[in-house]
Amino acid sequence: MSPGTAGPPPAFPRLTLGVEEEFLLVDPETGRVVPAAPTVRRRIGVPLAERVQPEFTRFQIETNSLAHTDLRRLCHDLAELRTSVAEAAERAGARLVASGTALLGNTGLPPLTPSPRYERMARRYGALLYGQGVCGCHVHIGIGDRDEAVQVSDHVRPWLPVLQALTANSPIMEGADTGYASWRAVLWARWPSAGPPPRFSSAERYDALVEALLEAGAVLDRGMIYWYVRPSHHLPTLEFRGADTCATVGETVALAGLVRALAATALADVRRGLPPPEVDQTLLEAAYWRAARDGLEGDGLDLATGRRTPMWKLVGALLRWVRSALEESGDLPLVTELLNRLHRRGSGAARQRAAYRPRHDVRDVARLLAAQTRDVSEFPVPARVAAEPPAMAPGR
Template identity: 65%
Template sequence: MTTVVGSRGARAPSVVSAPAASMPRLTVGVEEEFLLIDPETGRVVPGADAVRARVRGPVASRLVPELTRFQVESNTEVHTELSRLGDDLLELRTAAATAAGAAGLGLVACGTALSGNGGVPPLSRSPRYHEIAREFRAVIRGQGVCGCHVHIGMEDHEEAVQVSNHARPWLPVLLALTVNSPIADALDTGYASWRTMLIGRWPSAEPPPFFHSFAHYESLVTGLRASGAILDRGMVYWLVRISDHVPTLEFRAADVCATVQETVLLAALVRALAATALLDVRAGLAAPPIDQTLLRAAYWRAARDGMAGHGLDLITGSRVPAWRLVRALLDRIRPSLVASGDLRTVTAALDAIRRGGSGAARQRAVYLRRRHLPDVARLLIEQTVAVPGHRAL
């Protein structure tokens, strides 16, 4: 038995020494959002309809519109094996990138637009998106941002909200590992994840509250709708939420990952975290009651520094190197990673980030050489369809 992050001066017990046979075997699926750009300038181009029209075969139905006309979203199948998830992700990225190339565009996995998204973006045709723009006014400016959402199969809503409670302290670590949006409007923002700052304008876009029950979860959603802070359940932008259309718990903390390898890493960490939390829930162990203000502060720090700086230790309240928090997360979920056979995959991907830097660090390094956006655009286009294990991060 070990401990997990708790309130200052207290630690919550966790059954992380449980035998592998008792670890829940959870399914995983991923949604990724991408930008379409002019490869010569890095500027976003509203070509989503033309790109999607060029996609053929079974994957066509799994490449769908997003908020703006310069974005496309991919949806994987449901998987139990990370290798199959990785193949699925690469197939979807390749199909979208090939279609984009045929339209004279580049597909990039990047959290924010390098250029061309400073104002109200060109919205997709969906009446819902236009209603959102009318209701939320200037919040819509610059909102063509791209995240990666990991869905973990979980049908019991009572268990799901308790898993969310257990996962809350680790959301900043998941963000720090996946930061991929340092540049926006042709400027280095000084943040590793500027997407986090932009999406944080929405009333519900924050770490999830501590839920006492599923009824409590539902009461908060009802209150958000009554206030007009959300127009429908799809606008519950908590960083962990119960999906409204599939039987999953959805983790939404991450920027879209620069590479397939990093997306698979995120999926592995999220699934192991959810499995570890679910084991604790079923053992009757309470989640640590992390204060929402401190959790928001830790998430902000992760968005600012990523892996290149510090994070907030939610036990001591002090700043510590970001990699120390990653090690703590690995200690927490290691039994689940061993049970699923994912530990080697996770270790290799973390080593690659340690050697080559996060997605944000790689973008910034290329940008600072000449402060030339097309250099960054080329990097992003190449990374988006890099073959895991064959191309350097």
Template identity: 60%
Template sequence: MPDVTREVRFDTVHGPSLVAQATVSPTTLTLGVEEEFLLADPRTGRVVPAAREIRERAAGPGADRLVFELTQFQLESNTAVHTSLRDLHGDLLEMRRAAAGAAASIGLALVACGTALDGNPGVPPLSPCPRYQAMLREFGAIMDGQGVCGCHVHVGIADREEALRVSNHLRPWLPVLQALAANSPIADGRDTGYASWRAPMMGRWPSAEPPPFFRSVEHYESLVAGMLAGGTILDRGMIYWMVRPSDHVPTLEIRAADVCPTAGETVLLAGLVRGLAETALHDVRAGVPAPEVEDTLLRAAYWRAARDGVDGEALDLLAGDRVCGNRVPAWRLVDRLLDHVRPVLEENGDWTPLTDQIERLRRSGSGAARQRAAYARRGRLCDVAELLMAQTAASCWA
């Protein structure tokens, strides 16, 4: 079959819409990535509400795709739509460097980290958006200390029924993705004991959890309608499930990870997400049922992933055809994920660059481990901030 080119539009309430032409092959899903960043004083690691000034100063390729986030000390970047991981990497770097350069021009740093190093007590300075004020009125102290940063990967699946079935297949792998991308051990001026403190902070929102097992589109819509009716969410943008079909673009959005320290690690995450989605899509079309992991065990596995990251233990949710909950080394589940997606990664030409990146991560340590090592040397947040600044705009890709 020939490749099909179609127009894909990414819209955001925070900034200008982006229209990109994507060449969609019959076997390779398109990718788009959203990254959230902190703006901080490089000497202290303290967040600074300067998003508007930095966005105005940003120049160069990708600068127009930097948009506002929940707080005034955050920026978000939205990539174009890609099929090539190398092109995705270049796009991510362009936006990181544009934002980092603008921040440096006023003495600040762009920081790819899931949480504010020196804390963020009370209600953060919110971006000037009526929606955020409504969230503050409705949810009160849940807003205290918010301003956490994640990485969201969109894969191009236009059919809503297929997207929800793919979501069912992805559920057991979400904790592995979180463990691999954990990048927020330091918050409020101390080591929290979690590889990802962003995960429990984000988990305070009522809908921020692994997605349910969806029986149909009608089931999905009934759950959303119930959350809206009960005030659990104010609008569909507050569906914070770790996998959700987009309401604005023909994609499935995977939201299980911290923002990654380097663009190369973001591409690793995106490539693994696409591999999982393509493998799941093949299974859906072949009639292979998704494993029905219990919600309680899935939440427990996600908590363990946030606590230990990839450097500790993980809950093994699947042993053959059985659902279980045994604790195993987290890297063992990463290796199992790689085995699971290897056929589609090899078909797409992604196997070698992604496994090279995995080996680089094994050698250098996870984002959380690197932060902890920087902090342990002298117990100073400025050392962690310096590390994060250096990583954020650095190139690191096979």
């Protein structure tokens, strides 16, 4: 994972980015999930309503940012979405919660959003759906050339565990501490197409592997390709989808800024003809498991040395790796401040545990989560956030 030296210094492309955030809807008294998504969506006014979507279950809801090149515009966009949906949830008698898992679980088949696709998934995959309804954060980076997108995926693979640790926000399930910072990652890994992606080299190789998964019945369609980085099946983007839903807007923005800088750094290397780092797939999966278990407060696996290393040291290594791209985009001061704030406060998982520990009462955690989700004081919402055209366009 050391920087390449071949060719001229990299010129970092200016890439668009957009974010999808998945949330839970919970009862304000008990913290238990409630199937209120249809009601909440009806209570969201225009023009934001079209950017708030149903999710897999009726107790989840998803927001979609506009496409941006300016990270602060993304901040305000996400703050506006969270504020509007949280207010709609409260009018429906629920609370909007940013957490990777339901605190009290959802044993058995969850209440699915009515959809022929979800019904087919239930018939084919059976008990794999039990306890699902986990929430993630997906960052889309505008890379329109699919061969380049796949090669960028090859280059960023070693850093996926660090991104997971940064966002770990799901330690509690079924009313108890699971022992994992991200239990969502463990639940999601049950799907046959989930996990860190293999190395592809080309869009042709990627497509051939997807076709084989379709033929095997491991996926119903291309939307079920759940690798933690994938070319979007319906947008000209590379989608990073391995993170838990972040507890705060600031943590989402830190993730998005790092992801864009990582993609820009990788794309510059691709265009210089540098090969991706050699990463053993089994060790990559082990590193991702370690990140899900320990999160930010524990150790990670340094894939360059094969040794356990404090995760914050690996975060520092990532920041150094993408520093030039962050400087060129002007994002370095904001991303650095947000990471410093996260270091001082502790991860989302650590804060959930701190709220849970005194009484072992998930209602205390639910109150914390609802407050964090709604707190957008770091990024006051302007009168209206405008998209930066063209939406989700390829980076130049």
